[in-house]
Each structure stands twice: as structure tokens, then as C-alpha cells.
Amino acid sequence: MAVTFYLMAVLLLLSAVAVITFKNPIYSALALVFNLFVVAGLFATLDAHFIAAVQVVVYAGAIMVLVMFVLMLLSAKLEKASPFSPLYFGAALICGLAFAVTLGLEFDSGFNSAPPASDLQGTVAAVGKVLYSRYVFPFEAASLLLMAAIAGAVVLARRRYRTKEL
Amino acid sequence: MNQAAISATIWPIAFFPLLGALLAYVLGRKERDWAGIIATAASALSFLWVVKLVWALPEAHYFEDQLFQWISLADLKVDFTFRVDQLSAVMCMVVTGVGTLIHLYSTAYMHEDEGRHRFFAYLNLFMFSMLLLVLGGNLMVLFIGWEGVGLCSYLLIGFWFKNLAYAAAGRKAFVVNRIGDAGFLLGIFLLLHLVGTTDFVALQPAIMSGNVALGTDFYTLVALCLFVGACGKSAQIPLFVWLPDAMAGPTPVSALIHAATMVTAGVYMLARMGFLFVLAPAALAVVLVVAVATAFVAATTALTQYDIKKVLAYSTVSQLGFMFMAAAAGAFWVAIFHVVTHAFFKACLFLGAGSVIHGCHHEQDMRHMGGLYKKMPITCITYGVSVLAIAGIFFFSGYQSKHAILGALEHWHNPHLKEWIEYILILVKFTAFLTAFYMTRSFVMTFLGEYRGHAHPHESPWPMTVPLIVLAVLGAFGGLALSGSLGFSLEHYLAALNFGAAAEHHHESIAAALINSWTGLLGVGLAFVMYTQLKELPGMFLRLVPPLSKLLSGKYYFDELYGAIIVRPLEGLAAFLWKVVDQGMIDGMVNGTAAFVDATGELRRITQTGQLRYYALMLFGATVFFIIFYYVL
């Protein structure tokens, strides 16, 4: 079990680094898809089966497909490569490291390293029961949010006036 | 009002003019001539409804029409109620009757004006407000009408608002009225606070029972407050200065609003609240002093005026003083009597003046008139009859009411001023003489002698002469008809206004009456002689006493006085507030804030690179900073 986790962890970090280092955004997207699958796997190791499945369906199956779709739509026209900016790279690296280190320091004080005590199973039935009882109003609100997002996307993406052809 | 209520439909009386105002404006925009017809019709309908109601009004009863509950706040309940009792009936008759005539007159007088749809809409709106005032069953409804007529007065004085002086006159009327209204409102609030109602029917027993915590002092206070309101509306010293200026409005407006109806609202209010005033003798004494002073000052000022409308205006102020004298003596029916007769002959005078002005192509200076009796016979005769009426010559209506006033003053039974009443009577009689004198003067200067102007005067068309004739007849015989001689006695009709004051009846012979009108005869005769035969005499007389003449032609310098003690300091304060407080401090603060934001914005602008990743860097950098700050430091 532990081996699976560490293997996944390594893959996760590698793919995450790949996301931000690939020059070609399509490769970044592929790396991210892989990353998301690994996250789903990590969810599975935490017995969150439903969330793992939803992760694959929503993230990998919908969001990233959309991203890929847009990338493919635009990629032929995106020849310009971003010039590398050492200033930003350095600043970002320092920022990220400081972030990791300062938050990591907190773990010393806050948590012991005892393994999880609960035998919680995130099955469809279990999650569904909580979702449709305690969280039914947020759930409905989420449906409204999605509706608004659909409407917004349609309005934004519709070509209202003819600009230069894509 | 120890009378029984009968419910009846009263609201159409006020509703017709309101509808008329709307229609006259809306339809008048398309076709100007419709406005006059609509407005006159609305006014006439209202008059007919009043006649119908008054005809059916039994003795010692009143009609009541409770429309809806207007205000409901905790304990305070105010109903929107209309009532027609005898007092209201008389006022309604005058307002709608004279009003209709003046509407008819205006259709001809205003027939060339571009804005006449506006004019008639205002006029009907005024009728509506005035009817609200006299029909209102409590002080609150009365006050709506009170403010409504003030508004219409303002609108109509400034009707030709393109003339800045006219617009300023309207403003002056409005502002001066506000001062009076403040007093009136205070009175209403005091009543509300201490008695808890403003309904007349409920108020009267409450006041007369004397169960008010503060007693007579309270009565005096409230009475004085209300009188301040009446002073403003009815142009008494010290708030009379607006009325002469109000002549800026079209002449029918002067006739209707500033002679016949609106300015008598103060008298009506006093009569309405008579039960309160009779319990406050001190207040009544104040009323008497103010009334006599007003009558005298106005009459003397009128002597030196050359503008025909100004003469009439000062005359109105003076006559209003007479009305208040009657009220001060507790003879409220007499006050109303004079209101009615005054409405007849003063409306006739104003309309006659309007006819002259109309005929002389908007000439108002009497020095440029004269000899008009040949050109405008009807106007001349009606004007002459009205002059005799206002002069108080027996049997004309003015004699009846003025005689009643003098009679009421002779029976002064107020503990205050008891010892002065003799002298006051002399002054009043002298004022009556002056009235006859200056009115005859205006008649002579206008109609007799040779024409001194350059226009081509002509007689007015029938819509103007018919009201003149009707009003002249009323002015001649109206007083007699109301005095009881012909079987109808206004005194008896308004018996409810008799709050224990001694009602003395003295039947007099015609000879005695003629003798009693000696002041009027003297004034008329003297003026006639002085202005037809001895034309140098008035000038000589004025030159003999230069300070007096200056004082008179300067209208006692009331405007200048107010200018010096009220307007100038206020202007100074306003200038200070404007230049120093508003422009300096407040604008400075606002502009300073803006300048500060502007300056800091310029600084912040440097950090706005528009680069997303720069913002992201700042965001995460700040997060890191705060984490470090919190955990490490």
C-alpha cells in the first residue's frame, strides 16, 4: 500500500513539474491529465471511490477535454513562444520554495504522523446520503452556478460581430 | 358646532375643479381655447353642486362626507373629511360663484395669451385648493388647501415668469406666506399635542370645556400662532408686503385670489376657530390692534398710488383689516359678512380695472387714463357702483357690512383695550373716510376728465362685461339682501358663530342710515371736488407736509425696513455660508479628498503593470510574507 502511495507521489510531482515546464501547451495538458489520473488514484487509496470516479469523469473527462479542444482550436495560430524571463523565474522559484517551506514548518507542530484512524469508505451511497441531506441547498446552488456558467460561456463565446477570422 | 351631522356627497364640489385643471392642461396643450371652456364649465358645475347642497341644508345641521382615513399613527387618527355647515356654505357660494364669473371673464381677458391652458389649469387648481380649505373638516385638510392656494397664488403671480420682477413678486409672496404658515403649523401642532385632535367638531367641545392643562395661556398662545398664519395669508401687518407686489399676476387672478377669496382665508380660519379666540381675549386685543393699524396704514398708502391695481391692492389690505376688526370684536358673522360683500365689490373693482387695462392696451398708470366713461360705459358704471359700495354709502352692500363692524366695535366687551376703544373707533371712522376718498380718486382719475393716454380704449367683450354687471348688482344689493331686510339674515344663518357675544339688533330708519354713512359721503364728495375742480389741491396738500408725503409715497418704507433688518443680514449669512463654509470648507474637503486620491492613485499606478503574473507574484509573495510574519516572527 505504502509503495503504491510513494510511486504515485513521485508520478504526481513529476507530472506537475511537467505541466509547468513543457513549452508546448498540449504536452502540458497531457501531463495534467496524467496528473489528474494520479490524483484520482490517490483518492482511491484514501477509500474515496466516488470522488475518484467523479475526478476522472469531471476533470479528466470534461474539463481537460475542453482545454484540449480549445488548445487544438488555437494551436495552429500560436506560433509565438514565450521568451524566458529569469527575473520572474527566480522570483517564482523563491516564492514557491518559501511557500512550501513555511507551510511545511507548520506540520511539525500541528500533526503527528499516526496513520488515519477511521475506516471511512467514500462510497456512492455514503457520499450521496450526506450530499442530499446536509448539503442539499449548496447542491442546488451549485446547479444554479453551473447554469449561470453555461449561459455565460454561450454568451462569451458566441461571435457577436465579425472580427478577423479565426 | 352643536349641530347634527347628515352624511352627503360633498366631494364632487372639489373634484370638478381638480378634473378641470387636469383636462384644461392636457387638452389645452392641443387646443388652447378649450382650456377656458373646460375650466369655466368645471367651476360652474362646482357652483351648481354647492347650490344644490346649500339649498338642501337644514338649519342647525351640517353635511358630512368622510372620504378615507388619511393618517393613522398610533393615537393620531386623521380622517379626510369634508363638511358643509353654514359657514362653509357661505364661503363655498362666494368661492364658486365669484370664481365662475371670474373664469368667464378670464376667457376673454386671456384670449391672446399663449400659456392660457396653463393659466386655466392653475386657476382651477386654485379653486380646488380653496374648496379643500373651506370644506375641510379638520385643520389638517384645511392646511392642505391653505398650502394649495399658496402654491397656486405663487404660480399665478409669477404666471408671466419671463419677467424677472414678476417672478420675484411670486417668490416674495411665497416666502412671506411661509413665515405665516410656520406660525399656523405651530398652532396646529400645539393643538394636536395638547388636545389630540384637529377636527372642528371634536375640537370645539374640548376647548370650550376648558379641560386643557395649560388653560387660558394655552388658548392665547394657540390663538396667536393661528393669527400669525392668518396674518400671512390675509396680508396683515407685518406680513402684508407681498400683496401689493402680487398685482404682478394677471388681473383676474388679482380679483379672484388676492381680493375675493384666498386672502379672506385668514378671516375664515379665525371664524372657524372662533370658539378658541373668544376664550383668548388677549389674543383678540392683539388682533384688533394689528387690524386697525393695517387698515389705517394701507388706506393712507393707497392715497398716493397711481397704479390702478396698486390702489386696489392697498384697498384690499385695508378692507381685510376691517374684517379682522370684526373678528377681534367677537362678531365673526360680521367678519364673514364683510368677506362676502367685499368679495362682490372688490372683485367687481378689480375686474373693472382689468377691463380698463385691457381696453387701454395694458396701461396701468391712472395718470395716463381719464375720460373713459365715454369709451367704456359699462365698465364705468359698474366701477362707480362698486366705489360707492366700498365707500360705505347707504344702501350699498359696503355700508351694511361696515356699519355692522362699527356696531360690533362699539360693543367691545373685551377687558383689554376697554379704555382705548373710543379712540380706536375714531381712527376706524377716519380710515373709512380715507377709503371713500382714495376710491373716488381712482374713479375720477380713470373715468372722468379728458383722456391722457395714447392708446385707443374700447369697451370689453361680453364675457368681461357680464361678470361686471352681475358683480355690480350684487355689490349694490347684496348687502341689503343679507342683512335681514329682505327676509334672509346672514346673522341668523351664521348663528352658530355666535359664541355668547351680545347680539344686538337695532333697526334704523333710512334717514339714520344716511346719516350713519356720513364718513363715506364725506370722502366721496371731498375726493370728487378735489380731483375734478381743485386739481392743485392734492399736490399742495402733499407739499405742505413733505415728510408725510414722502412717507406715504414710500409706502411707509416697509420693504426697505424688512430689507435692512431681515433680508440684508440673511443675505450676509448666506454669502458667508456660500463662500466660506460651502466653497471653502465643504468643497475644499471634497476636492481635497479627490486630490488626495488622485495623488495616491498616481503613486499606485506604478504598481499596475497589467501583467497577470506580476499580480500573481504579488499575491503569493504577500501570502508568504504573512505566513512568515505569523509563524516565524
Added chain:
Amino acid sequence: MELMILVAKVIVALFLVALHLAAFCTWVERKGSALIQDRIGANRSAAYVQTDNLLLKPVAFFLRIMGGLGVINTLVNDAVKAILKEDFVPAGVPKFVHALAPFLAVFPIFLAYAVVPMAPDFEAFGQVIRLQVASLDAGVLFLFAMGSVSVYGVAMAGWSGNNKFSLLGALRASAQMISYELAMGISLVTVILVYGTLDLYEMVNAQGKLWGICYQPLTFLILFTVGMAETKRGPFDLPESESELVAGYFTEYSGMKFLVFWLGEFAEIGLFALLLTILFFGGWNIPFFTYPSNHWIWAIVGFHVLLLKVVFFCVLQIVIRWTLPRFRYDQLMDLGWKILLPLSMLNLVFYAALKLSGGIG
């Protein structure tokens, strides 16, 4: 022991079912299309196999029969040809992605076979065995996830071809798949609602008395249509329409990689047939017959009953593909968004109301 059973299951699922179905579909595609088009079709392979050896004579005869039916042509000749062909990779192509795409297209489909139960439980080796590689709690959800993931292979194939035909094909394919996924998801939810479970085995059990098709025909029709569109075949084959886009997203593929796409497509047909059978046609259930025990004999019977039904649906899909003309692209989108999606939503509401009123379940 456990491991061996698992391996056996995988072999059954992958080789006995998935690959067999794919092969069978390929043959039906070839020979069936010839039948429909009144051609003879492939019949020459092994036509001249002759032998003098008496023992081998039946074998030669069998081969000749197979050759005459086109089986050898389809399964052997074509496969050999594809494997031996040059694996041509165009210039300027991201090679890794190009190579990865076909396998990404096929992988989720074969993975999906893992959660499908193939036969009633039976007892062997002292334990109850279920012929299902992974008995997932959320079996339908997994199927759906795999369906949505299979877009990647198509999209990457089209993009990595560095060819406008393949890119257009990929765009069409992914748009089509995304569009029809909505109706598919909602219809699956309807099915879940009706059976009250996400477990495919439980669903089959629920149809012991009455097949699902009897009381949810509309759901079946929607899912069947969506399945045709998801496999990008039949009248929905716009992403690879020869007359417009050469071969769509796999224009730049040849040899083995092309074969893999081919395989994936037919495996998907088989998968959908399997799914429809399990959801609506009672799986291995036989009308008016209940399996008397969980003896392994009955498991084999059930397995073949299931396969029979699956074969029927495979053939049905291929027949439709060769019968109906192709849609126009706007018609395709209209069908997906304006007809199937609202219809499936209404359908869901209807069954939800029915369930709420106690009509079913």
C-alpha cells in the same frame, strides 16, 4: 489461487470476449457489408489449399470453408499485412504523442470490459466466483468515466497527425463525443434510478422476471443512438467521412497503429452491445427460466446466452451502419443537443416521478 482466478477472469474478459467480439465484428463488417451491397466479398484466401495428407484433409477443408467465408482474409491476411507494413510517421510530428494516441484510444475501452459481469455467479475451487474482473461499487460510473476518457486518444491522434484533415476529424470527433456524452450520462442516470443500483450484476439480477426493455424502451432507444454516435460509426461517422476528411483523425496512421484504432473501434461496438444487453435485455437471463443452481454448467450456459445477445446487437449496429446514409454535421449536433438531450431529461423526470409515486422499483 486468488491471483490465478484473477488472471483467468482477465483472460476471459480480454481474449474470450473483447478480442473475439472485435474479430467477429471485423468479419461481419467485411462480409456483411458485401452481403448488404450484393457483392461476394472476400472469399479467396486459402481457396486453393490442397493436401494429399489424409489426416490434414479435414483441416484443409475447414480452411477452404473459412477462406470462402472471408474469415481468413479478415483475421489473418489483414493482420499480417498490417503488422508487416511500414509504420509510417509523417515529418514534423510529435512522435511520442503520435505513438501514444492509438493506445490511449483503445486502453479505456478494454479497461471498461473489466467491470462488466459476463455470467451468473458459480461455485468453483470452493468459493463463489463472479465472472467480472473488478467488482466495483460504482460500475456504471466507471464505464462512463472510461467513455469520457476515450476522447483523448482521438484528440491526440488528430492533433499529432500534423494534418488539417486529421485535426478537423479530431475536432469533429471530440465535439461529437462530448455532445452525446450528456445524453448518455442522463440516460445512464435514468437506468440507475430505475434499478436502484450502480452495480451491473445487480442490474442483471433485477431483470430476472422482466427485461428492462419492457418498461424503459425510450431509454434504450436513446442509449442505443448515443452508443452509435459514441463509436463514431453508422450514420454518425462524420469524423472519418472518407469523402470529406480522407480518414479523419487516423489519416496519418498506418500499419499496426492503424490496426489498433480499428481494433478499438470494434471493441467499442462490442462493449456497447454488451452494455445494452446487460442494461435492457436481461444479460444472461432467459425468459421464463431461472438458473436452478450456481453450478459452473449454468455459468457457461449464461455466458453463451449473453454472448448471443451481444452478437445480435453487434450485427444490428453494423447493419445500420451499412444501411443508413451519413448525417450532415448540423443535423448531428441538432440531434444531440436539441432532441436527445431534452428527451433524455424528460425521460429522467418521468422515471423519477414514477419512482416517487411507487410505480416501479
Added chain:
Amino acid sequence: MVPITHYLILALLMFSIGVVGVIVRRNAIVVFMCIELMLNSVNLTFVAFSKQWGNLDGQIAVFFVMVVAAAEAAIGLAIILSVFRAGQSIETSDAAELKF
């Protein structure tokens, strides 16, 4: 079992990588993907805590994060498309005109 701390550190590292990506990259879609990376690392902590405390609320939170992410993807990509139409570029550094 692996202790929760390891999950948390893993999530932290992934989050930091996402942060660096957001700052360094200029392609709007890649920036968007980096944000997804960060969201996912947070999801991981949610699920890990959920397991730790035996409470499903964490998984519910993940569910809602996914809903928001889906909405964000729809709107975000539509905006990126609009930006591209307007300026023929999805570089964030090119969309810097609205700065004062």
C-alpha cells in the same frame, strides 16, 4: 497505511509547483491549468483530512470544488477565446492594456 502528513506534504509541494507555474507561465491556458493543479492539491488535502477524521464533509467539499472548477473552465475558456479573438493572442502579457 501512509500517515496523513505525507499526503499533506505531497499536496503542499504540488500546490507550490502550481504557484510557480502561475507566475512563470504566460500562456493563459497553461496558467489556467496551473490553477487546476492548485485546486487539485487542495482537493487532496480535503480527502486526506476526510479520511483522517472519518468525516465525509471533506469529500463533499471536493465535490463542490469540482463543480466550481467546471464552471470556471467553461467561463475561463470562453474568456480566453474572446481574448484571442480580440488580440490574436492568449499570452497574458499581451492582454495588459487595461492597466491604468
